[in-house]
Amino acid sequence: MKLSYNWLNExxxxxxxxxxxxxxLLTMKTCEVEGFEPFMDHMAKIPVxxxxxxxxxxxxDKLKICKVNTGKETVQxxxxxxxxELGKKFPxxxxxxxxxxxxxxTKAKLRGVESFGMLCSGGELGITQLDYAPAKIDGLMPLPDDWKVGAxxxxxxGAADVxxxxxxxxxxHRPDLWCHFGFAREIAALLGKPLKKNPEEATFKTQPAKLPKIxxxxRSAITYCGAELAGFKVQSSPLARQLRxxxxxxxxxxxxxxxxxxxLFEIGQPNHAFDRSKLGELVRVDYSKAxxxxxxxxxxxxxxxEGLVVIRDGSTPVALAGVMGGAGTETTAATEKLFLESATFHRSDIxxxxxxxxxxxxxxxxxxKAQNPGKAKAAIYRFASLLAEEQGGVTLSEIAEVSTEDYTKTQPIIVTNEFIDQKLGxxxxRADSNAAILKRLGFAVEEKGATLVVTPPAWRKWYDITIGEDLVEEIGRFIGYKEIAIEPALVPCETPRSRNGVRELEHGLRDLSANHLHLTEVLNYAFHSENDLKxxxxxxxxxxxxxxxxxxHSDMAFLRISPLAGLLRSIQANYREEGNTRLFEIEKLxxxxxxxxxxxxxxxFYAGALTSEAEPALVAQEVGAIVSTILASCGLMRHxxxxxxxAHGIFNPGRSGTAGTKDKKIFRFGEIHPKILAEFGIKTRVWYFDALIENLLALKVENPTYRPPFAQPAVDFDLTLVMPKRGEFTALKAAAGVVQPLVRRDLDKTVLVSFEHVSTFTGGNLKENEKAVSVRAVWxxxxxxxxxxxxKKLQDGLILKMQKAGFSLR
Structure with a gap:
């Protein structure tokens, strides 16, 4: 939501x-402010x-030289x-x-003639969205003759804003903050300043009128208010209101x-203006028919x-209540009288x-979010007041109100100071007591010794402040959580009675996937559409x-039964920006x-999906290696x-497989079928793999046997190779040969046990389409x-393999 600094300042x-x-101030005590930026600050620097x-x-031939009076000087x-045009005014x-x-x-020369600025169009000023005809002209924006030169x-x-x-x-959780006045009231409490005015207390002289029956x-509405307005003309708003x-x-x-x-933006109360001539004599709030x-x-x-709340003109629906008005009763330039609706509906219905x-x-x-029904009448009064500020002669009828409940009642909350202090720490x-802080925030507080009887204000009682813990949060944020002392919890230090194997496996898989397999974790919705199910x-x-x-939403009607749809959506959203997209997800079905x-x-489940610009055969080999590494990490040795x-239905024929033990298939993996990719709008190859965590957990050895460290040292060899910039590390790994774990320790056999990436370098004396990759081989x-x-023989052999594969030594 956007907040105008100037609007708050009113x-x-x-x-x-x-x-x-x-x-x-707001970020530390109320809500997160993501940023702020100036708005139309250039308008204060551009004169008539x-x-x-x-x-x-x-x-x-097409250029003209103007002597321009800017109020302070005449410039060319x-x-x-x-x-x-001579004698006319422009920005x-x-x-x-x-x-x-x-x-x-900047000062410039156009075909040899000096120019000290620019006459502007509405587009160059950034105001073509205004309902202001001069701003939309294809050319300079002409200004009215009565505007003062130099102003x-x-x-x-309107003034520049932030x-x-x-x-x-x-x-x-704060329905009262979805408007400028709500934030102004909050800021006033935090700063200890009085409010300049309260638009929710607006009034307007009314007169009797024959209104439609409501x-x-x-329980289709909590309250519904309606009134007639007349004596106005539908026209463009003042420029300052438009810009605001x-x-x-x-x-x-x-x-x-x-x-x-x-x-709406001022007090947070939605309202709707019907053309009175297009309504009959009965306005009815009820539920839609199928x-x-x-x-x-x-x-x-x-x-x-069936069952959505609608506003009816007699029996005809003319608005989707609380969401949008209908097309048949809207105001036009010919409208002379309004029926102004201001109502409050149950949030569940909306x-x-x-x-x-x-x-x-x-x-x-x-x-x-739920709004305070007490603002419904105030919105009508405020509407009439603002319209009367623009045009004289505006009249407002008496306001008709129909309610289905007494929304003025408020249930008090009883807490003790001890309860609050114990929860806060x-x-x-402290400069203020608990009671004083709550009063600053608009609560009514009755002190009975150490007990506080707290009544939330009308704007905070709707699903916001309902229990004692809510009051603790209010006091805590007002004081500032950084003021609370950090103290260790005085609890017994005991070893957990049982291990959570699923959580331990999840943490291990996340670490392995992110830090060693170079996959990025994603979190997808746990919901499916009917197409996702199929x-x-x-x-x-x-x-x-x-x-x-x-x-x-209608496209999220089912609980997830497969990781595939979510991962494909994540691929679809990312692969255009990054051709080599590597994702994994751990969640539940x-x-x-x-x-x-x-x-x-x-x-x-544990699932992954990746795209790559490398040769399909190399990518398929890498996916198999990923699956093998995960199985090995869970205790299933590679041998x-x-x-x-x-074959499986989601994969391309001949490009899929399974992995597991001789008795149980645990992983399925392969290249996704193009027909499925087309349904998700993906035009590149995608490789996919998945397994259930419970099957991986079954591989875990509860009491692993101890294996002593090797007595003989390994041999490390670092080298840097030049390869195509878009090439992948898997190509280097494939050229190096098979990396084998040492299973037998009694065989006199030298094997390559590790081939790992160390660093990547681009620039320098390398070509634009090249990169230098440093690797470490271990025998x-x-x-x-x-x-x-x-x-020496092993090192020379590795260099020769790399050169034969097209990778030169740097």
Whole structure:
């Protein structure tokens, strides 16, 4: 979410608080501020300029020389704009000004004539998204004749601002913070400053009117308020309002839509303006019928499932409640009277509507978190006030309200100071007591000795502050967690009674995969679509997959039955940026029970997928080596591993296999079939392997036998080889020959036991398409120390192998 520093400053005095200090304060005590950046700061440096002289360029037919009065001086500017005109006013970016596209104005010569800046178009000013016709002209942006020469554009478009970018995840639990006033109230409490004004206390003179009857079916809404507004004209909003909305990511439309959005971003209360002439005499909130259709403002038409909350004009649905208005009752330039809706819906109903339709809006974002119904009337008053500031003669009817519950009641929370201090830990000298801190944050506190009876404010009671631990968090963040002393926990130091073999194996596999096999771990959703189920039915058939009753999205309706779909999506998202993508994942599947009397079985898996620009045969060899290394790490020695060529539906015919023991197949691996890759939008080869953790765990030797270290030293040999820049280490490894473990210690046989990557270098005297790779080869004879002539022969033989494979010695 984006926050305007200037907008916040309207509600709380931020003088003396820089954007950096504000961002740090919020990050340490409220939520994460991901960053901040200036907005339209160039507008304060660009003056209204008057063209006082206009002559043709002596050496260019399309260029003109302008004498431009900037208020402080007259400067010469050369322009090629066709619509430049003597006596007219245009924006002038002078030397030193930096435009939104990054260009900085400098003194220049255009065909021999000096120019000291540039006359600007709306595009060059970055304001073409405004509902302002001059900004959209293909040429210079003409300015009104009554604008003062020399005045900065910020006088008319609004002051330069700084926009703070809030991490939405860090305020999911704080519905009150999804607006500027909510943050201003929070900042005022943290700084100990009073609020300048409270837009939630807005009022407006009302008059009697005949309103449509409002009905609420069951619990389809908590409260619904409606009123009529008249005496206005639909037109463009003032430029300052438009630019303010643009600063928080909202495109201006017209004054009615813009004020509706301003109220939303200001106090967090969604609202909707219907054209009153297009509504009948009954507004009804109820639930959709199966296959009922509705056309929405975004131009889409949806066939609704049963049970979504809708707003009806009589019996016709005219809005998807809390999400988006309908296309048949929207305001237009001809609208003369509004029916303004401001309601509060149950967050579960809005989440259901978003999940079923796939539509998420600024309104639904706020309703999904739960909003305070007490703001519903305030939004209507605030809407009328803002409209009246623009146009005289605005009238507002009395507000009709229908509620299904008493939302004014608040359940107090009873805690003790001892409970709070015990949960928080030791804090040094504190300036405020627990009660004082809570009062600063807007809570009503009654002190009864060491007991506190705390009543949350209306804006914090909706799914936010409900238990004593919530109050502890409030006090802790207010004081600052860095003030809490770090002390060791006074608990007995005991050896765990039992080892968690699954967790130990997972940690070992992660270390091996990331640090030795050079794979990158990914975390994918544990949900499948119906197409995902059909992609791989190795562990479980699609018909046996578990469907969720309340899924996050229609494409996430089933619990995962295979790692394949998630890894392919990760490949699809990454392989275009990095041709050699190497991924692995350790998570769980939800599989059918072994028999009907048992619950479904959670089975952890280890799976990997990779792409490569190397020769397919080399990649296939590497995948086999990865599988073999993992099996060996789990206790299955390489000489006991059994590999078979075996076809499976997800793999390309003849390019797959299995690995395991002579009695059990543990891994399946191979190249994924192109038809499956096409379903995921992948146009490159993908190799894949997977196994269940329980099968790998069965290989673990509980009591490993001790093997003494070798008495004879190994021989190390480091060398640096030049290879293609896009080449892979596996090609070097293949050229070196078979790396063998020493199984028998009584045989007088010298073997290559290790061939490892040391470092990679590019640049220097290497060609652009080359790189130098340093490797370390290790030989060992278990029965004796190698003589120098034997070592020389091994080293020369390795160099010769590399040269024959096309890798030169550096």
């Amino acid at each position: 509600f709380v005095d931020l003088s003396g608080i820089t954007p950096v200090e504000l961002a740090n 300029a008057l063209i006082e002289e206009l002559t043709k360029h002596p050496d260019a 500017i050369v322009t090629g704009a066709a619509n430049v 002038a970016a002078l030397v030193g000004v930096k435009l939104p596209d990054g260009r900085e104005m 900065p554009l910020s006088d008319y478009f 926009i703070l970018d809030i991490d939405n995840k860090s305020i999911t 009905e609420i079916e069951g 909305l643009l600063s928080v990511g909202q495109k201006p439309i017209n004054n009615i839509v813009d004020i509706s959005n301003s109220v 296959k009922e259709k509705i056309a929405l403002l975004d131009g889409t038409t949806h066939e609704l499932p 989440r259901k509507a978003v999940s079923k339709t796939g539509i998420r809006s600024d309104s639904s974002q706020r309703f999904e 030791h804090i040094g000298n 992609a791989d039915e190795f562990f479980c058939t699609a018909s046996e997959a578990m469907r969720m009753q309340n899924s996050l 939800m599989l059918p029970p072994e028999n009907a009397t048992l619950a479904r079985r959670e089975a952890y 006991d591993q059994v590999f078979t060529n075996e 060992r004879n278990p029965t004796r120390t190698l003589a120098s002539d034997e070592i």
